[in-house]
Amino acid sequence: MRSAAKVACVLVLSLAMLPGDSRVVRAASEAPAAARSAAESVYAAAPPRLLQIRTLVAEAGRQASIGSGFLVSADGLAITNYHVVAQAALEPKTFRLEYVAADGSRGEATLLNVDLANDLAIVHLDKRDAPYFTFDDAAMSGSLSKGEQLYSLGNPLDLGFTVNQGTYNGPVARSYNERLHFTGAMNAGMSGGPTVNAEGRVVGVNVAKQAGGELVNFLVPARFAAALLKRTREQEPVSDFRAEIARQLVAWQSGLYKSFGAEGFRATVLGPYRAPEASPPWFDCWSQTNAGAIPRPRASVKSINCRSETDLYVARDLHTGLIQLSHSHVSTAELNQFQFASFLTQLSQARTMSGGAVRKWFTPERCHEDFVGAAATPRHPPLRVMWCARAHRKFEGLYDMALVAVTEDSGSEALVSRLSLQAVGYDDAMALSKRFLQAVQASR
Amino acid sequence: MMWVEILSRHRDVASRVRIAGTEARIGRGYDNDVVIDDPYVAAQHVRIFRDDAGQLVAEDLGTANGTFLDGSKARLVRIVLDGTQPIRIGHTYVRVRDTSHAVDRERVAPPELRALPIVIAVALGALIVAVEVLHMWLVQTSEPKASNYLSPVLGMTAVVLGWVGMWALLSRIFAGRSHVLRNMLIALAGVLAVSLYNEFANFAAFAWTWPIASDYAYAVLWVGVAVVCFLHLREISRSRLWLKGALVTVLFATVIGVQTLQQSEAFSDAGRRNTARQLFPPALRLAPVRDEGTFFGDIAKLRSKLDDDRTRGLADEADR
Numbered sequence: 001m002r003s004a005a006k007v008a009c010v011l012v013l014s015l016a017m018l019p020g021d022s023r024v025v026r027a028a029s030e031a032p033a034a035a036r037s038a039a040e041s042v043y044a045a046a047p048p049r050l051l052q053i054r055t056l057v058a059e060a061g062r063q064a065s066i067g068s069g070f071l072v073s074a075d076g077l078a079i080t081n082y083h084v085v086a087q088a089a090l091e092p093k094t095f096r097l098e099y100v101a102a103d104g105s106r107g108e109a110t111l112l113n114v115d116l117a118n119d120l121a122i123v124h125l126d127k128r129d130a131p132y133f134t135f136d137d138a139a140m141s142g143s144l145s146k147g148e149q150l151y152s153l154g155n156p157l158d159l160g161f162t163v164n165q166g167t168y169n170g171p172v173a174r175s176y177n178e179r180l181h182f183t184g185a186m187n188a189g190m191s192g193g194p195t196v197n198a199e200g201r202v203v204g205v206n207v208a209k210q211a212g213g214e215l216v217n218f219l220v221p222a223r224f225a226a227a228l229l230k231r232t233r234e235q236e237p238v239s240d241f242r243a244e245i246a247r248q249l250v251a252w253q254s255g256l257y258k259s260f261g262a263e264g265f266r267a268t269v270l271g272p273y274r275a276p277e278a279s280p281p282w283f284d285c286w287s288q289t290n291a292g293a294i295p296r297p298r299a300s301v302k303s304i305n306c307r308s309e310t311d312l313y314v315a316r317d318l319h320t321g322l323i324q325l326s327h328s329h330v331s332t333a334e335l336n337q338f339q340f341a342s343f344l345t346q347l348s349q350a351r352t353m354s355g356g357a358v359r360k361w362f363t364p365e366r367c368h369e370d371f372v373g374a375a376a377t378p379r380h381p382p383l384r385v386m387w388c389a390r391a392h393r394k395f396e397g398l399y400d401m402a403l404v405a406v407t408e409d410s411g412s413e414a415l416v417s418r419l420s421l422q423a424v425g426y427d428d429a430m431a432l433s434k435r436f437l438q439a440v441q442a443s444r
Numbered sequence: 445m446m447w448v449e450i451l452s453r454h455r456d457v458a459s460r461v462r463i464a465g466t467e468a469r470i471g472r473g474y475d476n477d478v479v480i481d482d483p484y485v486a487a488q489h490v491r492i493f494r495d496d497a498g499q500l501v502a503e504d505l506g507t508a509n510g511t512f513l514d515g516s517k518a519r520l521v522r523i524v525l526d527g528t529q530p531i532r533i534g535h536t537y538v539r540v541r542d543t544s545h546a547v548d549r550e551r552v553a554p555p556e557l558r559a560l561p562i563v564i565a566v567a568l569g570a571l572i573v574a575v576e577v578l579h580m581w582l583v584q585t586s587e588p589k590a591s592n593y594l595s596p597v598l599g600m601t602a603v604v605l606g607w608v609g610m611w612a613l614l615s616r617i618f619a620g621r622s623h624v625l626r627n628m629l630i631a632l633a634g635v636l637a638v639s640l641y642n643e644f645a646n647f648a649a650f651a652w653t654w655p656i657a658s659d660y661a662y663a664v665l666w667v668g669v670a671v672v673c674f675l676h677l678r679e680i681s682r683s684r685l686w687l688k689g690a691l692v693t694v695l696f697a698t699v700i701g702v703q704t705l706q707q708s709e710a711f712s713d714a715g716r717r718n719t720a721r722q723l724f725p726p727a728l729r730l731a732p733v734r735d736e737g738t739f740f741g742d743i744a745k746l747r748s749k750l751d752d753d754r755t756r757g758l759a760d761e762a763d764r
Contacts, residue, residue, distance in 0.1 A: 295586065295587055298585060298586065298587070299585070335585060336582075337725035337727070338582035338583070338724065338725060339581075339582060339583065339584055339585055340725070341722075341723040341724050341725050342582065342583040342584075342585050342722070342723070343585040344723045345583075345720065345721070345722050345723045346585070348721075348723065349720055349721070350716075358713075358714065358715035359712070359713060359715065362715055363715075363750055363753035363754050363757060364711055364712055364715045364716065364753060365715055365716040365717075366746050366749055366750055366753075367717070368739075368742050368743055368746055369653060369655065369721070370653050370731075370734050370739055370742070371653065371729060371731055371732070371733045371734060372733065372734055372735075372736060372739045373733040373734070373735060373736070374736050375736070382726070382729075382733045384650075384723065385739065386721065387743055387746075388716075389743075389746060389747075389750060390715065390750065391750040391751060391753060391754045392754075393754055393757050393758070396754075399750065406723065408726040408729060409726065410726065411725045411726060411727065426744075426747050430740055430743060430744065433740075433743075434736060434740060437736065438736070
């Protein structure tokens with residue numbers, strides 16, 4: 001059951017609409033006045049440089065989504081999350097940006113640059129000589145120690161600016177894009193806000209929380225924000241954000257699949273079969289069985305599912321970059337050959353690849369199926385393979401693909417293997433599929 | 445002596461009057477030998493007599509609407525009758541025959557084989573149920589339950605009986621006989637053909653990798669229904685078969701067209717085909733196992749199709 005919770009994964013923290021349930025739990029008694037705490041002093045210094053970033057529908061003049069942000073220079077450059085400004089980046093004719101600072105000032109915000117892989121963006125505000133946040137040196141060099149008190153700032157649920165105390169818990173294990181683990185309370189709307197140490201220096205940028213987790217939140221390390229700031233100062237201004245996003249997506253996935261290709265697969269044993277499991281450290285693999293199911297199943301299924309921690313936010317209706325593979329060893333002593341084949345039929349349908357609004361982002365899926373022998377040796381059983389792919393409409397040269405392979409060597413035992421790759425180049429997809437199929441072997 | 449026959453619109457004999465004399469008068473008035481209640485027929489409409497050569501002749505008695513040969517629009521005053529082609533007065537068809545009119549030899553009655561069609565019908569029914577039950581048993585992956593088998597079989601029986609009953613009723617209304625057994629044979633043969641095709645299509649989609657056989661199974665189903673409908677119509681009456689054939693063809697071609705359109709629109713909305721591929725035991729594979737190079741060669745060809753889909757989509761967007 002935990003694996004199901006894992007699949008629900010990460011929620012970004014921008015706020016698109018207020019939650020329907022807005023009951024407020026009031027504090028029963030007033031807290032006694034105490035000495036000025038670190039949180040108080042952190043918050044006291046924040047107002048003129050802490051921002052709410054609002055994405056407005058240009059013609060309606062009302063917010064379509066909100067997030068947070070913070071100033072990082074005296075000439076009005078501010079950092080926020082890419083997912084906070086994604087609508088304005090992708091549909092500049094429909095959406096525009098506005099900021100509201102914690103001291104009450106407000107005005108237009110202009111998008112200057114984005115970093116898709118690290119979910120960051122830089123906007124420019126018409127502010128001069130305003131105070132701004134600086135980055136923490138220990139965080140920049142990665143020498144922060146676990147347990148350090150951090151303070152997360154932002155405007156949760158559009159209820160007003162807040163400061164939340166929490167602890168730093170190191171880099172997130174298994175994440176392909178580097179993220180920091182922050183244990184504290186965070187809510188939708190705080191995306192893009194800074195998380196600072198007791199001196200008020202920025203350690204990371206609020207980005208997401210774990211759905212189904214308690215107080216488990218993620219930060220983008222400060223050095224990526226600093227790098228984006230530096231790049232923005234040095235480079236030509238970006239004129240076409242759609243083209244820039246496409247360029248960054250292609251560069252990101254090319255690195256991802258190069259890294260996946262280099263580490264490749266390692267063999268794992270499932271019954272009499274050897275199957276390829278993903279070896280990169282940023283994969284999360286779980287196993288499942290139907291052994292305890294009621295009514296008692298007439299065929300036994302033992303499976304391994306691996307999914308990459310590579311989810312990439314492109315737009316509200318498009319997440320991509322996910323790599324999934326699974327193997328199910330199915331065997332039966334009760335079903336006859338036809339019934340067993342029907343059982344496999346249920347397990348081996350080419351499933352819809354998730355990842356976004358279908359018509360907007362993808363061409364219709366095209367499939368090819370056949371009997372394939374990876375090599376003419378007894379170690380390689382004949383396979384029934386269904387291979388499906390669809391092209392990204394808006395990003396040339398990127399495809400989503402999924403394959404299902406069923407071994408055809410026995411009437412009462414089989415391995416059902418799946419591989420699905422999102423936002424992959426066609427040649428990479430074919431090469432990885434080929435290696436995957438070759439690694440499906442029978443040890444009989 | 446002669447016989448005057450009043451025909452229906454379908455040119456079947458509706459009534460027949462024996463005329464003992466050498467002349468017959470036909471009209472709406474009660475002074476005629478044959479009285480016709482057709483408001484377009486004159487009180488004294490036509491006179492039938494023998495001419496000098498002994499042929500029967502119809503003579504129009506100066507009516508407002510006239511007298512015609514069946515199928516002709518030329519108004520005639522005197523018509524020589526051959527005993528085969530009717531004449532039309534008002535909206536009524538009349539045929540006059542001599543007592544010497546030649547009739548066909550009697551048909552030889554078929555030998556008493558009434559048991560055979562019943563046996564065939566029972567055999568077909570049993571075969572259909574057997575195919576259905578076998579199919580359900582072979583795809584049974586959970587604990588078998590009697591209701592899983594009984595309810596589809598009973599459902600199908602009810603549909604077949606309802607269908608046969610409807611055609612028997614139509615046949616009874618339009619042809620006078622219900623032909624229950626023949627209609628039953630037609631329906632059962634149709635159901636068996638379609639259900640065997642479905643099994644074959646699923647098998648072919650696996651064994652030879654012919655997914656097209658099951659992708660278009662719905663078209664085969666509708667062709668089957670069309671053939672069955674045509675045979676039922678033919679059982680009602682064998683006249684104007686080309687017209688019935690054309691009607692059935694147009695109707696079911698439309699149905700197939702609409703369903704194809706619906707599927708292609710659903711495909712472009714959902715982005716994927718929702719047809720399930722059935723697997724069979726490995727021993728039933730008939731196609732050879734392809735080597736990897738050939739398989740990935742086929743997959744490389746998909747790329748240009750996907751890219752075409754993409755550019756076409758972009759062009760559509762630019763149009764809008």
